Amino acid sequence: MSNRTILLASRPQGKPTPDTFRFEDRERPTPSKGQVLLKTLYVSVDPYMRGRMSDAKSYVPxxxxxxPISGGVVAEVVESQHPELAVGTVVTGNLxxxxxxLSDGKGLTPVPTDGPPISYYLGVLGMPGLTAYFGLLDICRPKEGETVVVSGAAGAVGSVVGQLAKIKGARVVGTAGSxxxxxxxxxxxxxxxxxxxxxxxIAKALADACPNGxxxxxxxxxxxxxxAVYDLLNTHARIALCGQISTYNAEKTPVGPRPEGKLLKTSSMLQGFIVSNYAKxxxxxxxxxxxxxxxGKLTFEETFTEGFDQIPAAFLGLFAGENTGKALVKVAEPNAA
Known part of the structure; x- marks a missing residue:
C-alpha cells in the first residue's frame, strides 16, 4: 500500500538538478465520503514549473x-465514495x-476514453493546446497571407501554434534547437x-526567412x-508573449535591447497572457x-518517459531540449488498481 511521492527538496539557484527533488514513500490514502482515490497514469512536465520552484511573486503560488510538487496529471478513479465519479473514470486535473x-472531485475533468489518446488531454487537448489556441487566435489573430513566427516551435505549444496558423492561411516560420x-x-x-x-x-536567418516582415x-x-524578430515587425504586428524559457534558469536578469521604441514605431501590440485567463x-x-x-488537420507529437521515478529527469530534460512536442511521463496503465 505504498505511495511514492516527489517533493521539492530545495529552491534551485539557476538550473534545477536532481538534488532539487526528494522521493518519499508515503502510505496510500483511503477515500472517505465524497472522495475518490486516483491512480496516476500520465504526468505532464512543463517549463512554467521552474518558476514555481522559486519564491518570487507570480501568477500562481x-x-x-x-x-509534493504538483502539475497536470491524467489519473483513473480506483476507489470511489463520490456520487458522480465512478471507479474506472479517467480524469485530468492539477494533482x-x-x-x-485523494480528491473531492473539485478541479477534476472527466475525459473520454473512446476518442483521442487520453494523454492528449495533457497536450494538444489540454493546457498546451489551449495555450496555442487562445494565444494565436485571440491575440495574434493571423490573417491569410500574413507571416507568423513561432519560437520554440517544436514544443508542445509551438507545434500547435504553427499548425493553427497554417489552418488560417498564414505563412509560418519556426525556430527550434536541432x-x-x-x-x-x-x-x-x-x-x-x-x-x-x-x-x-539568427537575425540574418530570420530576415531571409521573412522577406515581407x-x-x-x-x-x-x-x-x-x-x-531579432522585433527588428522585422510590420506595422500593426501582434505579439503573444507566452513564455521566456531562455531566461528561466538565469541567476541574474539578462540585459538586452529595449523593445519599446520598435513597438512604438510599428504600432505593434505586445500582450502577455496566461491560459487560465481563458478558463471560461x-x-x-x-x-x-x-x-x-x-x-487530420492537427497532428501532435509526444515524447514519453517511462516510470514514476523518471519524472525529475523528464522535467530537467525540458531545459536541454530533449522533447519534441509534449513531454510526458507514463506512470501506469489504466484499469489496474
Whole structure:
C-alpha cells in the first residue's frame, strides 16, 4: 500500500538538478465520503514549473519546500465514495506528483476514453493546446497571407501554434534547437524552419526567412531570437508573449535591447497572457481542437518517459531540449488498481 511521492527538496539557484527533488514513500490514502482515490497514469512536465520552484511573486503560488510538487496529471478513479465519479473514470486535473492521490472531485475533468489518446488531454487537448489556441487566435489573430513566427516551435505549444496558423492561411516560420526538430516542423507544414543552435547569425536567418516582415509573433523563448524578430515587425504586428524559457534558469536578469521604441514605431501590440485567463472558454477550445485532430488537420507529437521515478529527469530534460512536442511521463496503465 505504498505511495511514492516527489517533493521539492530545495529552491534551485539557476538550473534545477536532481538534488532539487526528494522521493518519499508515503502510505496510500483511503477515500472517505465524497472522495475518490486516483491512480496516476500520465504526468505532464512543463517549463512554467521552474518558476514555481522559486519564491518570487507570480501568477500562481510557489511550490513549498518539503511538500509534493504538483502539475497536470491524467489519473483513473480506483476507489470511489463520490456520487458522480465512478471507479474506472479517467480524469485530468492539477494533482501532486504521487502514485496515488485523494480528491473531492473539485478541479477534476472527466475525459473520454473512446476518442483521442487520453494523454492528449495533457497536450494538444489540454493546457498546451489551449495555450496555442487562445494565444494565436485571440491575440495574434493571423490573417491569410500574413507571416507568423513561432519560437520554440517544436514544443508542445509551438507545434500547435504553427499548425493553427497554417489552418488560417498564414505563412509560418519556426525556430527550434536541432536538425531533427527542423525536419519535424517541415513535416507539420511550416514554410521555413531554423535551427538556432547551428545558425551563426539568427537575425540574418530570420530576415531571409521573412522577406515581407513579421505580422504575428508567438514568443515561447525570449532572448536573442525575440530581439531579432522585433527588428522585422510590420506595422500593426501582434505579439503573444507566452513564455521566456531562455531566461528561466538565469541567476541574474539578462540585459538586452529595449523593445519599446520598435513597438512604438510599428504600432505593434505586445500582450502577455496566461491560459487560465481563458478558463471560461476552455470547452470552446477543446471542442475546436478536437475537431481539427479528428479531421487530420492537427497532428501532435509526444515524447514519453517511462516510470514514476523518471519524472525529475523528464522535467530537467525540458531545459536541454530533449522533447519534441509534449513531454510526458507514463506512470501506469489504466484499469489496474
Amino acid at each position: 510557489p511550490f513549498e519546500v518539503g511538500q 501532486p506528483w504521487q502514485e496515488y492521490s 536538425d531533427e526538430k527542423v525536419a519535424y516542423l517541415k513535416e507539420l507544414g511550416f514554410d521555413e524552419a531554423i535551427n538556432y543552435k547551428t545558425t551563426p547569425n 513579421v505580422d504575428c509573433y508567438f514568443d515561447n523563448v525570449g532572448g536573442d531570437i525575440t530581439d 472558454r476552455f470547452p470552446e477550445g477543446v471542442r475546436e481542437l478536437t475537431q481539427w485532430v479528428e479531421q
